[in-house]
Amino acid sequence: MTAAPAASEDDPLVLFSLAVTGDRKMLAMRRDVQEACRRLGVPEPETVRLATVVGEVGRSLLGARGLTGRLALVGGERPQITVVFGWSGLLRPPRRALEAAxxxxxxxxxxxxxxxxxxxxxxIAETYQSLDERAAGLREELMGLGGVSVGEELRSQNHDLLAALQQARAHQEELQRLNQELEETNQGVMALYAELSSELEATNSGVVALYAELEEKTRELSLLNEAKTRFWANVSHELRSPVNGVLGLTRLLLAPGADPLNDEQVQQVQMIASAGSTMLALVEELLDVAKAESGRLEPELVPVDLRMLLHQMRGTLSGTARPGASLVFPDDAPQQPVVTDEVMLTRILRNVLSNSLKFTENGEVVLRVERTEQGGRPWCVLTVTDTGIGIPVEEQARVFEEFYQVRGPHQRTHSGTGLGLPYARRLTELLGGRMMLDSTPGVGTRVVIEIPAGPHPATPAGGPAELPVRLDRLVIVDDDPVFRATLRPVLAELAREVVEVGDSSQAVVEIRRRRPDAVLLDLSMPPPDGYQLLARLAADPALNQVPVIVLTANDRSGLENSRLGHAQAVLGKTHLSAARLADVLAPVLGGRAARGGTEEG
Incomplete structure (x- = not known):
């Protein structure tokens, strides 16, 4: 056995290195490994394991060319004693020996x-001595060991084996004891499991019964929701049509070409128009809330001139301010159009401003508008600040609940439905924006509306655009004389001759006789209704090329779309204009539309 000097700091500290040439050398190495482990404080079980594995692996390599064995100490986070066998050739330790090791x-x-x-x-165990010091002392001790006796080594191995067997038996007895305890525990667990299973089965029975009840309630709610949808559809037709008729008639009475009215009559008609507009706005808001809840309200994004929108709103709302309050609109509104839904934005501002005016006795309600950049895209920020009564902190979150009104003495003098702010916030969210509110009682309220402004479309120069087409003859089929009367000025801009058909049973005959450029067709009429007339026109070879625009006051989601395939478009009766009708007809009429020619005979 040759002692090796201490290696460099990064290398193992070699205790000895020897050539393993036979069993005696192998026995000597095993003994030295065992002795070194004990002197280094390695626990006895781990010492026996290392010595046994060294003996087993070393014997499997006896006869290999250049077989050497080296004992060393290796530093690091966890110092250890290592045995390294090195050789040359194809011989390798058995796989089972390595797996056991x-x-x-x-x-x-x-x-x-x-x-x-x-x-x-x-x-190895750590001590106050450095690894170098321990290695130096251990080399001297190993050098002092004499030769190895085979019998003595066998007795040592037997002793180790007996100790290991005793330890294994103690472990086996402990394992048996633990198994017995586990068996007893398992019996208790099984008893508890049986008890819990019984309780769970009873609970499951209750859950099944509850689930069945919930299914029944869900079915009832579904039926109620369908009934509500039908109710909104009926409200749409039964309320919006007469209200639109009232508004149309007031416009006709106040038109420049109408018979003159005295001042009192003008004031009365204007009051009728104002009340009708309020009623129409309330009906549309109720309908939009229902459509928004069911996901059927979709914004139509178009370029909107904010200055024009605010000018119209100033004229609409200025007269609603209280004697001690004023409504202030911005003089520097952005000139760039905002790409959004004009109707939704108008309703948002009208509701927020009306709410502020309602609760501001003295002072002012101020609207500010600015464009900003957020996340690389343009946004429009509208801020409404008032000096009204304010909202208590505990009520500020609830003002966005539908039909909720802040409690207080002001309720006696300020009526309302509690839909204004919830409706405005819902529309803001549909536009992809957000609405925030902060308020101080006795000081006032501030509402901030942020909506995406979209791209900046180019604004064409010049005055109002001309209609893309003008018709020679147009037929409108509608059984509501009030609606026909209100629509006459609009249709007069679109066509040189407008033929009105109030009896749907005569519609096909009149259309065949008149041969119009286009037909406007109401859906809700006594039989034959609009669906049936549309099918007859589609089936008639002489008439199926005439464009048909369907008009309806009903909710679009309730229409039978499968029966509307022959229609060029389906338009709501509210806010109809000649420009809108012309835009729809232009793609299909082309050269057949009159552009200034003479009227046909």
């Missing part, structure tokens, strides 16, 4: 380069 030892590695070798190691 990996289970028993902290380190077991088979390396192939630069030459085959096996590294075996166990952790």
């Amino acid at each position: 990996r289970r028993l030892l902290h380190t077991c590695e088979l390396e192939e380069h630069p030459f085959p070798r096996v590294v075996l190691g166990q952790p």
Whole structure:
């Protein structure tokens, strides 16, 4: 056995290195490994494991060319004692021996380069001495060991084996005891499981019954929701049509070409128009809330001139301010159009401004408008600030609940439905924006509305655009004389001759006789209704090329779309204009539309 000097700081500290040439050398190495482990404070079980694995692996390599064994100390976070067998040739330790070594030892590695070798190691106890000092002392002790006796080594191995057997038996007895305790525990667990299973089965029965009840309630709610949808559809037709008729008639009475009215009559008609507009706005808001809840309200994004929108709103709302309050609109509104839904934005501002005016006795309600950039895209920020009564902190979150009104003495003088702010916030969210509110009682309220402004479309120069087409003859089929009367001025801009048909049973005959450029067709009429007339026109070879625009006051979601395939478009009766009708007809009429020619005979 040759003692090796201490290596550099990064290398293992070699205790000895020897050539393993036979069983005696192998026995000596095993003994030295065992002795070194004990002197380094390695626990006895781990010492026996390392010595046993060294003996087993070393014997499997006896006869290999250049077989050497090296004992060393290796530093690091967890210092350990290692045994390294190195050799050359094709011989390798048995796989089972290596697998057993990996289970028993902290380190077991088979390396192939630069030459085959096996590294075996166990952790050592840490002490106040450095690794160099421990290695130096251990070398001297190992050098002082005499030769090895085979019989003595066999007795040592037997002793180790007996100790291991005793330890294994103690472990087995402990395991049996633990198994017995586990069996007793399992019996208790099984009893508890049986009890819990019984309780769970009873609970499941209750859950099944509850689930069945919930299913029934869900079915009832679904039926109620369908009934509500039908109710909104009926409200749409039964309320919006007469209200639109009232508004149309007031416009006709106040038109410049109408018979003159005295001042009192003008004031009365204007009051009728104002009340009708309020009623129409309330009906449309109720309908939009229902459509928004069911996901059927979709914004139509178009370029909107904010200055024009605010000018119209100033004229609409200025007269609603109280004697001690004023409504202030911005003089520097952005000139660039905002790409949004004009109707939704108008309703948002009208509701927020009306709410502020309602609760501001003295002072002012101020609207500010600015454009900003958020996340690389343009936004429009509208801020409404008032000096009204304010909202208590505990009520500020609830003012966005539908039909909720802040409690207080002001309710006696300020009536309302509680839909204004919830409706405005819902529309803001549909536009992709957000609405925020902060308020101080006795000081006032501030509402901030942020909506995406979209791209900046180019604004064409010049005055109002001309209609893309003008018709020679147009037929409108509608059984509501009030609606026909209100629509006459609009249709007069679109066509030189307008033929009104109030009896749907005469519609096909009149259309065949008149041969119009287009037909406007109401859906809700006594039989034959609009669906039936549309089918007859589609089936008639002489008439199926005439464009048909369907008009309806009903909710679009309730229409039978499968029966509307022959229609060029389906338009609501509210806010109809000649420009809108012309835009729809232009693509299909082309050269057949009159552009200033003479009227046909």
